[in-house]
Amino acid sequence: MGNISPSCKPPRQHQQHQTKQQIEIQHLAERMPFGDSELLHLYSVYHKLLASRQQQQQVSSSFLTEWSIQCSKTTNQTERETLFQVIESQILPQDWGLRLYQTAFCTSQHDDVFVYADQSTEGTALPTTTLDSTRATDEHMERSRLEAFLEGVASSGRRGAKQTLTVLLRSCASYDQQHDSCQAHEIAKLAYRIALATAFLKATVDETLDMSDYVPSNSSNDDDSLQLDALAQSMLQRARDRRMNMQQQQYTAAATVSDSNGRTSIADDAITLDELIEWCDATAPLFASILPTFMHSIFFPDRPFPPSRTAFSFPYSLQESSLFESLKSPRLFALACFSSALSGSFFRLYSSDHDGLSFNRLQNALVGYSGPTLIVIRSIASSKSSSNSVFGAFTASQWKESKDFYGLADCFLYQLSPRTCVYRPTGSNQRFMYLNPNSRSKGYDQQAHGLGFGGTVDQPRLFLAENFDDNVAASVDLTFDNGLLLAPGEDGVGSQRTQFAIDCLEVWGVGGDEVVEQALGARNKVRAMKDEGIRRARKVDKAQFLDDFRSGAIASKAFAYRDQIDGRADQDVAERANDQKDILG
Numbered sequence: 001m002g003n004i005s006p007s008c009k010p011p012r013q014h015q016q017h018q019t020k021q022q023i024e025i026q027h028l029a030e031r032m033p034f035g036d037s038e039l040l041h042l043y044s045v046y047h048k049l050l051a052s053r054q055q056q057q058q059v060s061s062s063f064l065t066e067w068s069i070q071c072s073k074t075t076n077q078t079e080r081e082t083l084f085q086v087i088e089s090q091i092l093p094q095d096w097g098l099r100l101y102q103t104a105f106c107t108s109q110h111d112d113v114f115v116y117a118d119q120s121t122e123g124t125a126l127p128t129t130t131l132d133s134t135r136a137t138d139e140h141m142e143r144s145r146l147e148a149f150l151e152g153v154a155s156s157g158r159r160g161a162k163q164t165l166t167v168l169l170r171s172c173a174s175y176d177q178q179h180d181s182c183q184a185h186e187i188a189k190l191a192y193r194i195a196l197a198t199a200f201l202k203a204t205v206d207e208t209l210d211m212s213d214y215v216p217s218n219s220s221n222d223d224d225s226l227q228l229d230a231l232a233q234s235m236l237q238r239a240r241d242r243r244m245n246m247q248q249q250q251y252t253a254a255a256t257v258s259d260s261n262g263r264t265s266i267a268d269d270a271i272t273l274d275e276l277i278e279w280c281d282a283t284a285p286l287f288a289s290i291l292p293t294f295m296h297s298i299f300f301p302d303r304p305f306p307p308s309r310t311a312f313s314f315p316y317s318l319q320e321s322s323l324f325e326s327l328k329s330p331r332l333f334a335l336a337c338f339s340s341a342l343s344g345s346f347f348r349l350y351s352s353d354h355d356g357l358s359f360n361r362l363q364n365a366l367v368g369y370s371g372p373t374l375i376v377i378r379s380i381a382s383s384k385s386s387s388n389s390v391f392g393a394f395t396a397s398q399w400k401e402s403k404d405f406y407g408l409a410d411c412f413l414y415q416l417s418p419r420t421c422v423y424r425p426t427g428s429n430q431r432f433m434y435l436n437p438n439s440r441s442k443g444y445d446q447q448a449h450g451l452g453f454g455g456t457v458d459q460p461r462l463f464l465a466e467n468f469d470d471n472v473a474a475s476v477d478l479t480f481d482n483g484l485l486l487a488p489g490e491d492g493v494g495s496q497r498t499q500f501a502i503d504c505l506e507v508w509g510v511g512g513d514e515v516v517e518q519a520l521g522a523r524n525k526v527r528a529m530k531d532e533g534i535r536r537a538r539k540v541d542k543a544q545f546l547d548d549f550r551s552g553a554i555a556s557k558a559f560a561y562r563d564q565i566d567g568r569a570d571q572d573v574a575e576r577a578n579d580q581k582d583i584l585g
Contacts, residue, residue: 024143032150033158038300042153045070046146053114062088063105063116064097064298072301083204090215091197093173093190103171105152153299157292158309162277168291169273181272184232184239191290192216192228192333198294199314199327201301213327227330227417231337234283234420236268239275283422284337286312312336313343315510322353322504323376323390331390334420338412341372341396344512347520349373352505359450359466363437365507366399366451368526371519373399374508376416377464379473379486379500388503389487390416391473393453393462394510395433398522401440403447403457407432413453413462413480423481431479434460454479464505474498 025039032039049070065084069077088097101116156167169175172182172190193216200214217224266272271279280287289312296305305311315332317324324332324346335342348354350365366373375392395411411432413423425432434452436445452460454477461477462485463470473485475498486500509516 024146028147028150031147033154034150038303039150041071042150042299043146046149049114062097063101063114064088064092066114068298068301071299074302083201086211086215087197087200091200092193096171096173096190099171099173100156100167101152104156104167105149153295157295157299161280161288164288164291165276165280166273169276174270176267176270179266179270179272181266181270181275183267183269184235184271185229185269187271187276188228188231188235191287192330194294195290195312195314195333195336196328198290198297198312199316201297216328223325224328224330227334230417231330231334231420232269233418235271235276235279237419238279238282239271242275242278283420284334286310286340286343287337310340311343315343315346317346317348317508319346319348320351320354321348321506322351323378323506331416334416335374335414338414338422339394341410341511342374342394344510345516346374347509347516348506349509350505350507352502357468357502357505359437359464359468362451362464362505362507363401363435366435367401368399368523369509369519370398370522371509371515372396372511374510376506376508377473377500377502378504380503381487382500387418387487389418389473389485389500391462391485392416393433395453396511397433399433399435401435401437403436403441403445405431405434405457411453413485415483415485418487419484421483423483423485425480426478428478431455431460431477438466464502468502471500471502472498473500 021043025036025043028043029036029039034042045067049066062084065081065088068084069080072080098116101114155163157164168191169180169182169187172187174183174186176182196214196216200211203211203214219225289310292309293305293312296303296311313336315336316327332346349369350362355361355365372395374394376390377392379389379391381388391414393411393413395407397407397411400406407430409425409427409432411425415421431454434448434457436447436449436457438449441447447457448459448463448465450463450465452463454461455463455474459472459474461472461474461480463472465471475484475486476482486498509519511519
């Protein structure tokens with residue numbers, strides 16, 4: 001290689017600048033939970049935006065819009081700005097972006113290098129304190145501000161569930177600093193709207209969904225608000241249980257009395273940070289992934305979500321549903337908080353409103369389907385004074401006919417309304433799922449005939465009877481955590497109400513497009529093997545048939561032939577299924 005001429009060498013100042021950048025990034029990499037390329041991306045955008053802001057010398061009203069535009073390399077800036085104007089004006093709570101900035105990115109006035117304000121101050125001049133030349137040239141000050149900002153990105157998405165939930169709760173409009181708490185309904189609504197905003201952005205990238213489907217209702221009395229209230233009631237019940245346990249352990253209960261410093265009690269509709277963290281651990285693990293997923297779409301819109309972390313994906317289905325009235329249904333949101341398997345696309349396998357209330361059709365939809373399934377039930381209210389219950393079960397195991405329980409611990413029971421609850425396996429036994437139609441044993445096994453979860457073969461805890469007349473949803477068994485599936489009856493004693501009638505029943509294949517496609521393929525293979533077995537069993541030796549006909553034995557053997565055909569069909573299906581397993585194995 002030839003020598004580089006002096007005119008081609010980079011200026012000494014540029015060399016020093018590059019060296020300074022490399023030193024700073026190396027220093028930051030030891031303290032921040034970002035990859036090298038991510039850190040370089042944030043570093044570059046930070047300094048670019050800082051220089052631009054100092055030239056404009058104006059206050060911006062939107063932290064989210066400004067950073068989403070600067071961090072995106074593939075989306076047109078005008079288009080990106082329009083999208084976030086819709087998000088901030090119609091989806092997210094008013095001024096939440098500003099509260100987020102003040103909570104996570106600007107812990108002191110010293111760190112407020114960008115100066116964001118509310119809508120009324122947009123376009124005004126920057127405060128003179130932010131333009132002080134002495135402060136601007138102080139390298140230690142610059143590094144401190146940069147670290148404070150990067151820590152804001154980290155705490156809102158990369159520092160783990162506890163730190164993320166801290167930012168979420170403290171950015172809520174109803175945040176009470178004295179008790180480190182906020183109203184349960186407000187944080188449920190905030191998380192729901194953040195999840196909708198993320199889904200809205202994804203829909204615009206995929207260009208497959210109508211963006212208007214993700215604009216939430218502002219009514220406080222519609223079904224969406226009631227379902228969010230059910231989620232809030234779940235938080236508050238967990239908080240009450242925790243406070244009661246603290247009282248029983250002879251600790252001062254801040255929820256009921258003032259402490260020695262004269263602090264007032266926590267409001268009945270409020271939840272503290274510690275209570276929120278405990279609720280997420282027990283009930284809704286994916287709730288803590290909502291803010292990180294949204295923040296990733298702000299700061300790293302052109303990069304995939306880190307594989308070491310679990311993203312929150314708002315469920316959706318393009319098929320009609322009587323239980324999920326729209327793509328923005330809070331019921332879908334609540335389900336996605338339970339498990340990562342309940343995110344992404346849903347595929348309807350069975351619906352009583354479309355397929356009729358038929359156990360044969362329900363069984364035909366399930367048997368052979370190899371993917372995770374979600375059963376959703378809406379019961380008929382037991383009286384005028386009680387409400388409909390929406391509840392059901394999830395399992396990741398494949399359905400099959402059996403007189404015994406089967407399945408794995410990756411299943412649970414749940415209630416969506418009137419209160420959101422999840423009942424996970426206790427680990428005491430393996431009685432997870434059960435599918436025993438009457439046709440399997442002709443009724444001779446003296447067991448419950450239908451579909452069930454938990455309990456015993458005589459009486460599963462959640463049970464759909466084959467005739468749909470003797471359905472049961474009990475509150476206690478040894479397999480799953482105890483708790484109500486049905487709303488309390490007219491007497492208010494919910495644990496005594498176990499019988500229910502079905503208003504609507506739906507079964508969904510879940511887990512995403514790829515999982516559903518593979519599961520449907522497996523079900524089609526099982527159906528094809530069964531059809532082939534029946535076809536082979538119907539083949540009768542013609543010579544033997546003619547001999548029997550001439551001898552008069554055909555009449556006496558008619559029933560024998562029918563039994564033989566049934567037996568051969570069942571045997572052939574079983575043999576072909578075993579052969580298929582050997583091939584796949």
